[in-house]
Each structure stands twice: as structure tokens, then as C-alpha cells.
Amino acid sequence: MKTIKALLIVCLTVLTVSVSAQQMKPHHQIIKDCSVCHTKENAVKGNEFFKPNNASCQSCHGSYEDLGKLVQNKIKGEPNPHTSAHYGSGIECTACHKEHKPSVVYCNNCHEFKYQMK
Amino acid sequence: MQALESSRRNFIKAGLAAIGALSAGGVTAQGKVNHKFDKIVDVIVVGSGFAGLAAALEAAEKGASVLLLEKMPVFGGNSAINGGAFAVAGSPLQEKEGIKDSPELMLQDMIKSGRGLSHVDLLKNIVYGTRPAFDFTVKYGVKYKPFVQHFGGHSVPRIMQTVESTGGGITRPLVEAARKQGVDLHTSAAMEDFIRDENGRVIGLVVREKFNFLQKDSGLVLNYGARKGIVIASGGFSQNVQFRKAIDPSLDEKLESTNHPGATGECLMAMLALGAMPIQLDQIQLGPWSSPDERGFGLVSQFNTIAGFPKGIMVDCRTGRRFVDELADRKARSDAILNQIDENGKPVYPICFVDSEGVKLAQTLKNGLKYGVIRKFDTLEELAKAYGIPADNLIKQVNEFNEYVRNGKDEQFNRPLALAVEITKAPFYAARVWPKVHYCMGGVAINNRAQVLNVRDLKPIPGLYAAGEVTGGTHGASRLGGCAIADGLVTGRTAGAQVAAEPSQNLS
Numbered sequence: 001m002k003t004i005k006a007l008l009i010v011c012l013t014v015l016t017v018s019v020s021a022q023q024m025k026p027h028h029q030i031i032k033d034c035s036v037c038h039t040k041e042n043a044v045k046g047n048e049f050f051k052p053n054n055a056s057c058q059s060c061h062g063s064y065e066d067l068g069k070l071v072q073n074k075i076k077g078e079p080n081p082h083t084s085a086h087y088g089s090g091i092e093c094t095a096c097h098k099e100h101k102p103s104v105v106y107c108n109n110c111h112e113f114k115y116q117m118k
Numbered sequence: 119m120q121a122l123e124s125s126r127r128n129f130i131k132a133g134l135a136a137i138g139a140l141s142a143g144g145v146t147a148q149g150k151v152n153h154k155f156d157k158i159v160d161v162i163v164v165g166s167g168f169a170g171l172a173a174a175l176e177a178a179e180k181g182a183s184v185l186l187l188e189k190m191p192v193f194g195g196n197s198a199i200n201g202g203a204f205a206v207a208g209s210p211l212q213e214k215e216g217i218k219d220s221p222e223l224m225l226q227d228m229i230k231s232g233r234g235l236s237h238v239d240l241l242k243n244i245v246y247g248t249r250p251a252f253d254f255t256v257k258y259g260v261k262y263k264p265f266v267q268h269f270g271g272h273s274v275p276r277i278m279q280t281v282e283s284t285g286g287g288i289t290r291p292l293v294e295a296a297r298k299q300g301v302d303l304h305t306s307a308a309m310e311d312f313i314r315d316e317n318g319r320v321i322g323l324v325v326r327e328k329f330n331f332l333q334k335d336s337g338l339v340l341n342y343g344a345r346k347g348i349v350i351a352s353g354g355f356s357q358n359v360q361f362r363k364a365i366d367p368s369l370d371e372k373l374e375s376t377n378h379p380g381a382t383g384e385c386l387m388a389m390l391a392l393g394a395m396p397i398q399l400d401q402i403q404l405g406p407w408s409s410p411d412e413r414g415f416g417l418v419s420q421f422n423t424i425a426g427f428p429k430g431i432m433v434d435c436r437t438g439r440r441f442v443d444e445l446a447d448r449k450a451r452s453d454a455i456l457n458q459i460d461e462n463g464k465p466v467y468p469i470c471f472v473d474s475e476g477v478k479l480a481q482t483l484k485n486g487l488k489y490g491v492i493r494k495f496d497t498l499e500e501l502a503k504a505y506g507i508p509a510d511n512l513i514k515q516v517n518e519f520n521e522y523v524r525n526g527k528d529e530q531f532n533r534p535l536a537l538a539v540e541i542t543k544a545p546f547y548a549a550r551v552w553p554k555v556h557y558c559m560g561g562v563a564i565n566n567r568a569q570v571l572n573v574r575d576l577k578p579i580p581g582l583y584a585a586g587e588v589t590g591g592t593h594g595a596s597r598l599g600g601c602a603i604a605d606g607l608v609t610g611r612t613a614g615a616q617v618a619a620e621p622s623q624n625l626s
Contacts, residue, residue: 044338045156050328051306085196086286090293092305095191106192109379110199110414112489 003036022100025118037099057093064089081105155322157345158625159183159302161352162300162323162344164309167197168285168606169586169613170351171292172254176614178299182346186301187323189308189378192330194289195353197606198588199378201420202280202287204262204607205600206252207245209278211266219274221245222311228601231271231447232594235398240592241599243566244601247608252278254611259291265479268408268428268537269599271447275536277600283420283481285603306330306337309352309385312392312582313341320348320392320581321623322615331380345622347581349613350570351568351606354558355383356402362555365400375555376405376415386561386588395563395573397590403597405556406451408551410467411491417467417482418549421623422470423599425480425547428537430472431519432551434458438502439513440519441468443531449596452553466588471548483547500533505548515542559597561590570611583617586610 024031031037038048039056061067068082075081084091084107095106096117103117140357153412160182163174171193174186179349192198198281206212224245229236256262261281268275280287296303308329322344326337355361356377375381390396407427409418426432427444434441442454458466477483486492495501498516502509520540522528528535561584568585569578586606595599 019378044327045340047338051330075569084286085282086194086285086290088286088290088293090193090198090290090305092191110416112412 025099027043027118028099028108051092051094057097061093075115078115079107081113081115083106124300129434140517144214146505154341155625156340157185158343158345159185160344160346160622161185161349161614162187163344163349164323164399165195165351165353165586165588165615166193166289166293166303167195167351167353167586168288168292168603169588170195170349170391171197171289171296172251172607172610173349173351173583173585173614173617174296174303175258175292175299176303176611177349177369177618178296178301178614181613182218182618184296184299184301185342186296186303187307187309187325187342188305189329189384190301190378191306193293193303193305194286196377196381197285197603198289199415200285200602200605201415201423202282202284203267203423203600204248204252204255204278204280204288204603205269205272205276205598206248206604207276208249209252209266209276211264212274212276213260214265215275217266217276221248221275222525223273224248224276227271228593228598231449231596231598232462233449235591235594237397237399237591237594239566240564240589242607243612244592246280247611248604251604251607251611254607255288258295260288263264266426266532268445269423270427270445270451271596271598272600273534288603288607295395308337309350309388310339311388312348313343314392315623318578318580319623320344321625323348340510340588342563344581345623345625346624347583347611349568349583349617350385350389350562350583350588351585351611351613352383352588353381353608354561355386356381356384356555356558361387362402366402369402369555373404373555374408374410376419377556380525382495383558389570389582389584389588392579392582393572393574393582394579395571395576397560397563398594399558399560399590401559401590401593401595402455402555403448403549403557403559404452404553405547406448406455406551406553407470408554408556409491409554410465410552411550412489414554414586417486417490418551420482421477421486421492421547421549422481422551425472425477425483426470429476429513429539430470430541432468432470433507433512433515434466435469435507436466438507438509438515440515440530443528444470446531447596447608455551455555465552465555467550467552469501469507469548470551471541471546473539473543473546474542474544476539477547480547486549487547492547492549495548496544498546501546505550524558557586557597559590559593559595561588563591564589564609566612567616568609569616581620583613583625585613
């Protein structure tokens with residue numbers, strides 16, 4: 001699945017001429033087609049241009065479990081945000097990770113965690 | 119079909135703001151809802167805390183198709199961030215430890231704490247439902263600590279706490295269970311108003327999907343229909359300073375809240391606008407165990423409930439003397455702490471501390487020390503010095519308290535000393551304490567079937583149910599610790615079962 005998605009991104013990158021006017025994170029700038037994230041499955045009443053759902057992010061980035069393992073060595077003793085005792089997988093990726101504006105740490109509505117975020 | 123007057127303005131605004139909403143035919147220029155629903159299910163539940171999840175699961179177990187709407191980008195609301203402490207009358211662990219308890223005893227404790235304002239019929243429903251609700255959570259995989267705790271105002275130890283020390287230990291498994299049961303769960307989906315039929319029955323909701331809680335007019339407006347009915351389990355309004363200040367001017371912006379940022383009460387307001395009977399909205403509880411040194415519920419709250427209050431003491435730092443029964447109910451303790459002010463009305467934060475024996479069960483100690491909100495001292499003299507407490511007075515107070523523990527009787531405040539230990543073993547652990555707005559005892563009137571009652575005749579509003587913190591009257595003037603989970607789960611289960619048993623309306 002991941003390979004197919006990656007191939008798709010490459011194809012779309014080659015085929016698409018219009019570049020998004022939206023601000024994008026450096027590691028996402030290879031993606032030139034909005035529909036990679038703003039999928040049809042994700043649309044409300046046919047409109048895709050709302051924040052993507054978790055399935056959209058996780059088709060490339062993996063599950064919360066995968067992400068928990070991935071960041072375990074990078075969080076410098078802070079609690080693992082992807083294996084939260086409060087939310088588990090019941091949190092939108094976009095609660096923290098914003099693509100077109102600065103990301104935020106949702107946990108810090110209460111806590112004081114220090115994370116390096118993309 | 120008619121919508122509320124208040125909602126009509128919103129409809130127009132919403133229609134203008136939302137991309138594509140008008141073309142989809144949900145709203146006309148006059149703000150009247152037409153008969154087209156974007157989705158129709160049997161039951162819609164609003165809110166994903168203890169009450170909402172219990173209602174959704176119960177209705178789904180009974181065969182209803184259920185849509186659950188959560189306005190925040192996370193499931194669980196306050197429930198997911200609460201301490202996971204659940205008062206259960208007659209738990210298996212109480213039986214094992216020989217603790218004599220019963221729903222009637224729990225009822226008496228709650229009536230006492232309610233100071234004459236409790237609606238006893240609603241309370242009864244809750245206390246008798248605690249053991250079945252506890253079994254319900256265990257069935258869905260919730261894990262509890264292997265010991266019973268004693269919280270303030272309860273006459274016996276009856277608190278079961280999740281192993282994670284948070285209500286997330288309950289909401290996470292219930293969310294998973296709801297998914298497995300086929301409940302359609304939406305985050306970032308905010309209810310905006312009710313849709314009623316010509317007879318006044320609530321048959322649907324106006325909802326903003328892809329809602330951003332920081333931006334009221336965000337998202338896309340849709341109409342959802344409910345053949346059997348709607349359960350509102352949207353929680354309290356502790357974070358809505360304007361609303362709570364209008365109700366009780368003393369609860370102004372100077373007081374913080376332990377609640378999540380979404381606890382702002384819009385669904386309560388929508389029910390009031392619909393004609394629901396308000397009950398005791400001015401009964402707003404402050405949590406007496408929180409700290410002025412951190413945001414929200416934080417780490418100190420649980421340090422105090424599991425260690426500081428039952429096993430240590432809390433003192434006025436000007437005198438080194440105790441000033442309240444550390445295990446009194448929340449209202450008695452909060453009122454006493456709020457009186458700790460100087461001649462200019464500025465807070466003089468009391469200090470709660472415990473020795474290294476008493477601190478053993480405090481799971482939040484490690485992080486509390488890490489973030490500097492709990493401090494460690496090798497001697498009582500050092501502790502006194504750090505907070506400016508007269509050291510001689512403090513040591514005298516500790517010695518007196520230790521004697522009370524040895525004799526089994528608190529001569530100062532008659533605190534129950536079942537779990538108390540003598541404060542002797544260094545190091546000592548301390549935190550500053552100041553109350554925060556925590557829980558709304560008030561809300562809409564419901565009956566024992568969780569039906570919302572009309573303000574004009576106190577009869578049920580057809581198709582409308584409510585459960586948990588958004589309902590009023592159950593706890594009267596002060597809710598006991600551990601009784602929000604009890605309330606949420608029990609009334610949620612009641613609402614879910616009752617709404618699932620309603621006859622289906624033809625909405626097509």
C-alpha cells in the first residue's frame with residue numbers, strides 16, 4: 001500500500017504542473033497534488049478541502065502504534081504523544097500537526113511538554 | 119418542521135459562511151429547515167465522555183444504529199483527562215477487603231454532601247447503578263488498580279481507579295468498543311441546534327462537520343435525522359468564563375479551571391433555548407486539590423487525592439497550622455482554602471505535604487518533581503523554610519497530628535484516619551494548593567429515564583434525552599469525588615437503553 005502511494009506521489013509530481021499556493025512543510029513539498037491528502041473519501045458533501053482525516057495521513061505514516069515506536073527515541077523522556085493514556089488513537093493527527101500553518105501541541109492545553117514537531 | 123428562532127439567525131450565518139451548504143439544500147434563505155436530511159440514523163449521541171460513550175454503546179447493543187458527534191478533535195472530553203476515580207458501592211475489591219458498603223450508604227454520603235439540594239430520586243438511580251456500570255466497563259476491558267481508595271466525603275473507601283490514573287483508561291476502551299459495535303464516531307462535529315417536527319418532537323440536529331473549536335463558524339453545516347431520539351451528553355461549562363460569571367460573579371477570570379478547552383456549554387444553552395428546565399446552574403464546584411503552579415487538573419491534583427489529603431496534612435503557611443479536615447467534601451475544603459487570603463485579598467497558597475511512606479501510591483510524583491510542581495525536602499525544617507512557614511509551629515503541628523494517628527482520632531478536625539500514617543519518614547514531598555473550577559452540578563432537568571423535562575409543565579420533551587454533567591440536580595451543592603464517573607456511566611447507560619426502546623419515526 002505504501003509503495004503504491006509513494007509511486008502515486010511521484011507520478012502526480014511529474015504530471016501536475018500547478019503548484020499549490022498553500023504553505024507546506026518541507027518534507028511534504030514533493031507532493032504537488034492536493035488530492036494526495038484531501039482525498040475523495042475524506043470529503044464532506046463532495047468538498048475535499050477540509051482538514052484530512054487520520055486515514056489520509058496514516059496511509060503514508062502508519063498507525064499510532066507505528067508512530068509511537070518511531071518517535072520513542074526522539075522525545076527525550078517526555079511522554080509519548082502517539083500512545084497517550086488519555087486518547088490512544090482517538091485523536092485527530094491534525095489536532096497537533098497542521099500543514100498550512102504552524103503545528104501545535106494539543107497536550108499542552110494542560111501539560112508543559114517539550115516536543116520538536118514538524 | 120420548525121427550527122428554533124435563535125437558530126434561524128445562525129442558519130443564515132452558517133449558510134453564508136459554509137462552502138456549498140446552500141447549494142446542498144440544507145437551509146433556505148428564510149432559515150427554515152426543509153425535509154432533507156443529509157443522514158438519518160436511529161439515535162444521535164452528542165459528546166464522547168463517559169455518558170456519551172455509555173449511551174452510544176448501550177443503544178448499539180440494543181440494535182439501534184448510532185451516530186456519535188464530538189466537537190473536539192479528540193474523543194473523551196473531560197472524561198479522558200479526569201483522574202479515573204470511580205465510586206462503586208459494593209465492588210468486588212471491597213468484598214475481598216472486607217469493607218462493608220452498600221448503595222444506601224453511598225446514597226446517604228451523597229445526600230449529606232448535597233446539603234439538601236440533591237434530587238434524591240436521581241441519586242438513587244446512580245448509586246444502585248454503580249456496580250452494574252463497573253461491570254460494564256470491565257466487560258469492555260477497563261483495568262482498575264488492585265486497591266480501594268478513600269476520597270473526601272465518603273464514609274468508607276469505595277474508589278476504584280484505572281491503572282492509568284486517568285479516565286482515558288475508561289474512554290479509550292469504550293471508544294474501541296463503540297467502533298466494534300458499529301457506532302459511527304465523528305470528531306470535529308459540533309451540534310449547533312435542534313430540528314423539531316410540527317409536534318415539537320426533536321427529530322434531528324444541525325451539525326457543523328470538520329469544525330474547529332477555536333473558530334465558531336468553521337466547518338460545513340449538515341442536517342442529521344434521528345428516528346428514535348437524541349442523547350445530549352455534552353458535559354459542563356466550567357471553561358466558559360462569561361457564562362459561569364453571569365451565573366456566579368465570584369467565579370470570574372481570576373479562577374482557572376481543571377477542564378478541557380471545549381467545556382463551554384453550547385449544547386446546554388441549546389437545550390435551554392428549546393425549553394428545557396434549568397436546575398441549580400449556580401452550583402458550580404471547585405476542585406480543592408489543584409495547584410496554582412500548573413495548568414488545568416495537572417499532576418498535583420492526584421498527588422493530593424491519593425497521598426497529600428488522606429496521608430499527609432495541609433497547613434496555612436503563615437501559621438504552620440492545619441485549617442480544615444483534609445478529607446471533608448470538596449465544597450468544605452474549597453471554601454476553607456479560598457479563605458486563605460491576605461489583607462489585600464491576595465491568595466496565600468496553603469501547603470499540602472506527606473512523608474515518604476504516605477507518598478508511595480502517588481503515580482504523578484515523578485513527573486510532578488520533574489516539572490517542579492511537587493518539591494522534595496530532606497527535613498521538615500527545610501520544607502518550612504522553602505515556603506516561609508514558621509518551622510517550630512510546623513513541627514509542633516506534625517507531632518500533634520502523629521499523635522492523632524496513633525490514637526485513631528483527629529482532635530482538630532475529626533478527619534477519618536483509616537488511611538492516615540504518621541508523618542515521620544524523610545524525604546517529605548510538598549505542593550502548593552489552590553482551587554480551580556471543576557464541575558457543574560447544575561444543568562437540565564431529567565427524570566429517571568434520562569428524558570429532558572420541559573420548563574413549562576415538567577413533562578418530557580419528546581425525543582430528547584440527556585446524561586452526565588449536562589444534567590442538573592443530582593449532586594445538589596457538592597458532588598463527591600468519584601461520583602462523576604458514576605453519574606456519567608449510569609445515566610448514559612439509562613439514556614442509551616431508553617432511547618433505543620423508542621418507536622422509530624418515519625423521517626424519509
